[in-house]
Amino acid sequence: MCCSLKFLMPVMILAVSVAALAQSRPRSYPNLGTPLNPAEIRSFDRMIGPEGKELPPGRGTAKEGAEVFAKRCEICHGKGKDGDNGLLRSLVIGRPGQPYRGTFYGEEKNGPSYYPYATIAWDYINRAMPVPNPGSLTPNEVYALVAVLYYWNGIIRENDVMDEKTLPKVDMPNRNGFVPAVPVYPPEKKPSWW
Amino acid sequence: MGGQSAHAQHVHSERPRRGARYRVDHMTHYTPLQDYAGIITPVALHFMQQHSSEFPEINAQQHRLTIHGLVDRPLSFGVEELKRLPSVSRIHFLECHGNSSPATHGAGDPNMGLPVQYLHGMTSCSEWSGVLLSVLLNEAGLQKEASWLVSEGGDAGKFTHTLPLAKAMEDVIVAYGQNGEPLRVEQGYPIRLVVPGWEAPFSVKYLRHIKVVDQPYMAWNESMNHSVTRPDLGGKARWYHFQFGPKSVITRPSAGLEMLRGYVQITGLAWSGAGVVRKVEVSTDGGRSWKEAKLHAPVLPKAHTRFTFDWAWDGQEAVIQSRCTDQAGEVQPSLAELSKNFAMDLEDWKKTPRPRAIHFNAIQPWKIARNGSISDVLFA
Numbered sequence: 001m002c003c004s005l006k007f008l009m010p011v012m013i014l015a016v017s018v019a020a021l022a023q024s025r026p027r028s029y030p031n032l033g034t035p036l037n038p039a040e041i042r043s044f045d046r047m048i049g050p051e052g053k054e055l056p057p058g059r060g061t062a063k064e065g066a067e068v069f070a071k072r073c074e075i076c077h078g079k080g081k082d083g084d085n086g087l088l089r090s091l092v093i094g095r096p097g098q099p100y101r102g103t104f105y106g107e108e109k110n111g112p113s114y115y116p117y118a119t120i121a122w123d124y125i126n127r128a129m130p131v132p133n134p135g136s137l138t139p140n141e142v143y144a145l146v147a148v149l150y151y152w153n154g155i156i157r158e159n160d161v162m163d164e165k166t167l168p169k170v171d172m173p174n175r176n177g178f179v180p181a182v183p184v185y186p187p188e189k190k191p192s193w194w
Numbered sequence: 195m196g197g198q199s200a201h202a203q204h205v206h207s208e209r210p211r212r213g214a215r216y217r218v219d220h221m222t223h224y225t226p227l228q229d230y231a232g233i234i235t236p237v238a239l240h241f242m243q244q245h246s247s248e249f250p251e252i253n254a255q256q257h258r259l260t261i262h263g264l265v266d267r268p269l270s271f272g273v274e275e276l277k278r279l280p281s282v283s284r285i286h287f288l289e290c291h292g293n294s295s296p297a298t299h300g301a302g303d304p305n306m307g308l309p310v311q312y313l314h315g316m317t318s319c320s321e322w323s324g325v326l327l328s329v330l331l332n333e334a335g336l337q338k339e340a341s342w343l344v345s346e347g348g349d350a351g352k353f354t355h356t357l358p359l360a361k362a363m364e365d366v367i368v369a370y371g372q373n374g375e376p377l378r379v380e381q382g383y384p385i386r387l388v389v390p391g392w393e394a395p396f397s398v399k400y401l402r403h404i405k406v407v408d409q410p411y412m413a414w415n416e417s418m419n420h421s422v423t424r425p426d427l428g429g430k431a432r433w434y435h436f437q438f439g440p441k442s443v444i445t446r447p448s449a450g451l452e453m454l455r456g457y458v459q460i461t462g463l464a465w466s467g468a469g470v471v472r473k474v475e476v477s478t479d480g481g482r483s484w485k486e487a488k489l490h491a492p493v494l495p496k497a498h499t500r501f502t503f504d505w506a507w508d509g510q511e512a513v514i515q516s517r518c519t520d521q522a523g524e525v526q527p528s529l530a531e532l533s534k535n536f537a538m539d540l541e542d543w544k545k546t547p548r549p550r551a552i553h554f555n556a557i558q559p560w561k562i563a564r565n566g567s568i569s570d571v572l573f574a
Contacts, residue, residue, distance in 0.1 A: 027267070027333050032275045036260060036268040044260065044403060047344050047354065049411050076218075115417050124414035127352040131246075134350050178421065178433050 048123035052168030055122065059163040060144025062151035068141045069148055072130045094153040094173070113153040116178055118170035121146045143167065212239060213307030213315060218247055223380065224315035227445040227463065228308055232490075233285070233498040235318035237373050242380045243290055243316070243394070245415065250349045250400055254384035257348070259330075259368065263406035266335030273384045276325050276370060283323040284367065284390070285497045287465045289438055290316035291393035291420060294555065297548040299573055309449035309570045314558065317465070319498035322388045323371030328363045331406070339408045345387055348400035354413035355398050357389065359406070361436075365390050368401065391467030391496035392436050393553065395420050410434070422550050426537035438467035440526045441555040442474055442501070442518035453507055453566040460487075460503040466520035471499040473519040478505055480513035480559065481528065487516065495521075507562065513571060515559040529556040529572060543573055 048054045060068075069077075077091055093111030112121050126142045128134050137145070147162040156162075156170060213224035223242040225235055254273050262268040293316035306312035336359070343362055347353040357366070367388040370377060377383040382399025389396035395415065410416075410433070421431040442464035447453055460478075464471045470493050475484040487501040501516070518526040533540055536551065543549060561571040 025332055025335060027335075028329075029279060029333060032278055033269040033271045033330075033333055036262060036270055041260075041262050041268055045262065045405065047346060047403070047405055047411060047413070049407065049409065117412060117417075120412060120414055120417050127346075127354075128350065128414070131350060134352065176430075177423070178431050179427055180433065 046123075046127050048119050048126070050117040050119060050168075052119045052122075052164065055119070055164040055167065056139045057164055058139030058143045059161055060140050060142070060147050061161055062144075062148040062156070062158050064140075065144035065146070065148025065151075068137075068144050072137065072141075073145070076131065091149060092152045094155070111153055112149045113155055113172070114174050114177075116172060116175050118146070118150070118155075118167050118172055121149060122167060213311050214305055216247070220245060221247065222316075224307055224311045225318045226307055226311045227315050227317075227443070228310050228448055228451065231500075233319050233463070233492070233494075233500050234373060235320060235498075237320070237375055237378060237381070240318040240320060240372070240381060241288075241290065241316045244349075244380070245353055245419075246349055246351045248350065249379045252348055252384060252400060257384050257402070259385060259401055259404065261330055261334045261404045261406070263343070263404075264337040264340040264408060265331075265406050266337060267333070269330075269334050271330065273370060276368060276385065279325040279329055281323060282326055282367060283321055283371070284365075285319065285321045285492070285494050286388060286390040287317055287319040287496065287498050288388065288394045288397055289318075289465075291395060291435060291552045292550075292554075293317050294441075294443075294558070295548075296543050296551055296554060296573070299548070299570060308451070310443060310445050313570065314443045317463075317498070319463075319465070320372045321374070322367055322369040323374075324367045324369035324385070324388070327366040327368050327387070327404075330368065330404075331359075331362065334406070336406060340406045342407050342410050344405045344407055344411045344413065345398040345401060346403040346405075347382070347386075347398045348402040353398055353400075353415060354411075355396050355416060356407075356410040356413065356434075357387075357396055358410075358436075361389065361392070391438060391469075393420075393438065396436075420552075422552050424536060424551075425542075426535065435553050436467075438465070438553060439555045440464075440466040440468070440471070440518040440520040440524045442471075442516040442526060443558045444476070444514055444516050444560060447514070447562070447568055448560050449568045449570045451568055453562050453568060455507055455509050455566075457504070457506050460505050460514060460516075462501055462516050463498045464489075464501055464516065464518040465496070465498045466518065466522075466524070467496060468524060469495040469521040471518055472521050472523075474499070474501040475517045475519075476501075476503040476505075476514065477517070478512055478514050481515060481557070484517065509564060511564055512562045513559045514562065515557050517557055526555055526557055532556045 094113040122142055125145055143162045150156045151158050215222045221244040225239050225241045258270045258272055260270045294314050298313050302309060302312050341359050342356055344356050368385055369388045370385050372381055385401045386399040387397045387401055423429055423431045442462060444460055444462040446461050460476055464474045474487040476487045477484045487503040490500040493499050559571050561569050
């Protein structure tokens with residue numbers, strides 16, 4: 001709907017002109033704020049984009065992930081795979097060969113097969129899980145958990161290895177379930193809020 | 195819940211009803227829109243959606259906001275430093291993207307307050323004080339590839355949201371004050387984003403990191419809870435819903451309160467993400483005829499606006515409702531009009547489970563029965 005060049009061109013121009021506004025100006029308040037060096041930035045820069053450029057090295061498989069899940073996740077999420085969802089909504093909605101694509105009705109769309117990008121689960125598990133010690137999983141454990149979740153949901157095969165190279169390339173079943181593929185701002189007109 | 199006299203509510207000893215719902219991964223407070231006057235929501239009554247079962251304990255002396263990514267000068271700011279920068283104080287509403295959801299109608303329980311509270315009480319309006327985000331981004335110096343930014347909160351769930359840079363440079367506030375107080379923990383102490391006119395998930399609480407990037411990052415919350423598949427999009431979901439449309443609701447009299455014959459002041463709130471409210475109309479005959487309501491000053495952009503309408507109830511059955519027109523000339527839709535946008539039949543709204551429509555701004559009708567009881571008839 002909005003992926004045409006006609007829609008994107010003004011957005012690109014807008015983005016460039018906005019950046020130009022603030023670019024390379026001298027600081028107005030140089031006495032406030034502390035410069036950050038690259039090592040400091042690396043220590044907290046954990047947000048992972050769609051292409052997975054920021055992913056750290058590591059690897060994991062579904063088999064390893066099932067073990068991590070039992071130790072670190074099952075207490076809240078239940079056994080997941082067998083329909084026991086524990087306290088939370090299901091992490092497994094699809095099945096091998098039949099991944100779930102979401103619905104307008106109902107609220108059960110929390111399955112990883114709804115994600116447009118494979119990196120989303122890695123990013124969220126790495127930063128926000130497990131409760132109550134978020135951030136305590138190693139990169140290998142996170143790769144393994146992502147592998148088992150995607151295997152249970154019918155997205156990858158049991159022996160597929162997830163690492164910083166393979167994960168961003170996982171073919172997500174709902175990748176085209178969102179419009180516009182590249183969000184635009186301002187939103188399309190008529191009516192402006194729709 | 196029903197049968198409480200509208201008059202009895204004015205007794206000063208009566209406390210406002212703070213509706214709440216707690217789940218293992220979510221805490222919600224609903225603003226009692228029926229229980230306060232004017233446009234400023236008392237801080238203690240501001241709505242809250244907390245994506246966890248606990249609040250973070252943040253030491254404000256140690257808390258820092260970093261700005262990094264596609265900038266010339268990555269910087270971090272302490273809270274005290276933010277308070278030394280040029281400040282603004284602006285009155286804006288914040289509204290949950292799921293406020294007024296069809297799924298909530300008829301789903302009340304006594305802990306959630308009156309219907310106008312649990313149906314529409316995930317909008318609130320405050321005076322927010324802080325520093326404009328554009329000031330901080332100018333200090334860091336944006337690089338030419340910069341087009342979006344990703345904000346991360348310091349809560350356990352690391353609530354994360356992407357924001358287009360154009361909006362960030364327009365009117366977004368890094369807020370440390372609300373209605374004259376420091377932020378409370380429910381509202382993101384010590385600092386949060388306030389993104390005026392846009393759905394509240396953009397307004398990240400416990401703000402800790404801002405990473406300037408060249409594309410939307412589609413963080414977990416954005417991909418999951420904050421996207422909804424729609425029939426008008428062929429069952430696909432739209433990435434991001436930004437600005438709220440024109441909206442209004444009559445807060446008194448409303449469902450659960452009791453009507454008395456004779457003079458009654460109809461009052462409510464109207465707002466729009468597009469700017470100021472230009473006009474509010476009220477109908478007392480189920481939408482057949484409309485009359486203009488009085489707007490009370492101040493009428494501010496992207497803020498709640500108080501309206502009143504003088505009426506006398508004759509004891510007959512009646513349906514009252516309000517309709518907002520904003521400065522863009524957009525008019526708040528009826529349920530039938532909104533259904534066309536969603537490519538849905540009116541009957542589809544009655545299916546269970548109900549559709550998960552977001553940014554739901556349909557006109558809200560309240561039906562007054564002859565015995566003076568009032569009920570929600572949007573889906574009746």
